[in-house]
Amino acid sequence: MASTLAELLRKARGQLAEAGIVDAALDARLLVEHFSGTTRTQAISQPDWMIDPATVAAVEAALARRIAGEPVHRILGFREFYGLRLSLSTETLEPRPDTETLVEAVLPLVRRAAQGKGSCRILDLGTGTGAIALALLSAAPQAEATGVDISADALATAERNGADLGLGGRFRALKSDWFEKISGRYDAIVSNPPYIAGKEIAALQKEVRDFDPRRALDGGADGLDAYRIIAANAAAHLEKDGIVAVEIGSTQKEDVTALFERTGFIVLEAMRDLAGNDRVLVFSPV
Numbered sequence: 001m002a003s004t005l006a007e008l009l010r011k012a013r014g015q016l017a018e019a020g021i022v023d024a025a026l027d028a029r030l031l032v033e034h035f036s037g038t039t040r041t042q043a044i045s046q047p048d049w050m051i052d053p054a055t056v057a058a059v060e061a062a063l064a065r066r067i068a069g070e071p072v073h074r075i076l077g078f079r080e081f082y083g084l085r086l087s088l089s090t091e092t093l094e095p096r097p098d099t100e101t102l103v104e105a106v107l108p109l110v111r112r113a114a115q116g117k118g119s120c121r122i123l124d125l126g127t128g129t130g131a132i133a134l135a136l137l138s139a140a141p142q143a144e145a146t147g148v149d150i151s152a153d154a155l156a157t158a159e160r161n162g163a164d165l166g167l168g169g170r171f172r173a174l175k176s177d178w179f180e181k182i183s184g185r186y187d188a189i190v191s192n193p194p195y196i197a198g199k200e201i202a203a204l205q206k207e208v209r210d211f212d213p214r215r216a217l218d219g220g221a222d223g224l225d226a227y228r229i230i231a232a233n234a235a236a237h238l239e240k241d242g243i244v245a246v247e248i249g250s251t252q253k254e255d256v257t258a259l260f261e262r263t264g265f266i267v268l269e270a271m272r273d274l275a276g277n278d279r280v281l282v283f284s285p286v
């Protein structure tokens with residue numbers, strides 16, 4: 001049945017709230033706007049705008065998916081990260097705002113390297129949608145990045161995101177098991193690796209556990225497997241004055257620091273996210 005825009009928004013909000021969705025109003029607005037092609041301004045200035053039955057049905061199908069637990073950005077098929085619109089696919093993690101802390105920690109170092117040498121080579125291990133690498137490239141025009149992932153699906157999405165953002169010329173997607181296929185040296189090695197301890201995955205929020213790919217979450221028995229590999233191999237792939245920056249789980253600062261210290265690194269910087277949790281460690285070789 002056709003509906004006015006105001007009525008559709010009201011119904012969508014009501015259905016999501018009744019189902020206990022925390023951000024019911026925001027999710028309703030995002031889904032209605034996306035599937036009806038309307039804007040927030042239109043909802044205010046043209047509340048009686050008629051939405052055709054096919055569009056109403058598409059919104060209703062999207063609401064049913066949200067009520068079943070699918071995260072709103074998976075339904076939309078994209079998420080904003082560092083001001084960039086990134087497409088998602090089955091095997092990509094939804095990039096999180098916390099990861100912007102990593103971009104902000106690394107950007108001054110990337111810019112400094114680029115100014116000093118005229119370029120800066122970045123290696124993003126476990127690139128997913130390409131979020132970290134593409135955010136850095138968007139803010140540092142002289143930088144270039146290689147995004148590594150073990151998932152071909154994620155790499156195809158990262159490559160498409162790079163092209164859509166006009167950054168494809170400076171972004172290379174490479175299928176590799178961490179450093180396996182990496183040769184050469186980089187000015188910055190960055191990573192938001194899987195860092196949830198295997199036994200903790202079952203207790204994650206349904207939205208994360210059932211919709212983010214397991215490979216993007218599972219950090220092995222203690223959550224630290226990927227950090228061990230990065231700490232052991234990074235030095236062989238770093239330029240002189242190069243840095244390694246990793247996102248960490250909020251309780252992992254000491255353990256990850258110890259792993260890197262054991263392989264010849266010191267902490268340059270430790271940063272918290274907006275919620276005040278330990279989130280990023282930047283290392284340099286001693």
Ligand SMILES: C[S@@+](CC[C@H](N)C(=O)[O-])C[C@H]1O[C@@H](n2cnc3c(N)ncnc32)[C@H](O)[C@@H]1O
Nearest residue numbers: 093095126127128149150177178192193194216
């Ligand atoms: C937590 S996600 C991070 C994605 C993205 N960098 C971000 O911050 O949104 C971790 C990524 O590591 C990738 N990954 C898991 N195991 C890997 C491996 N052995 N080698 C390379 N990448 C791997 C996953 O496919 C996933 O894309």
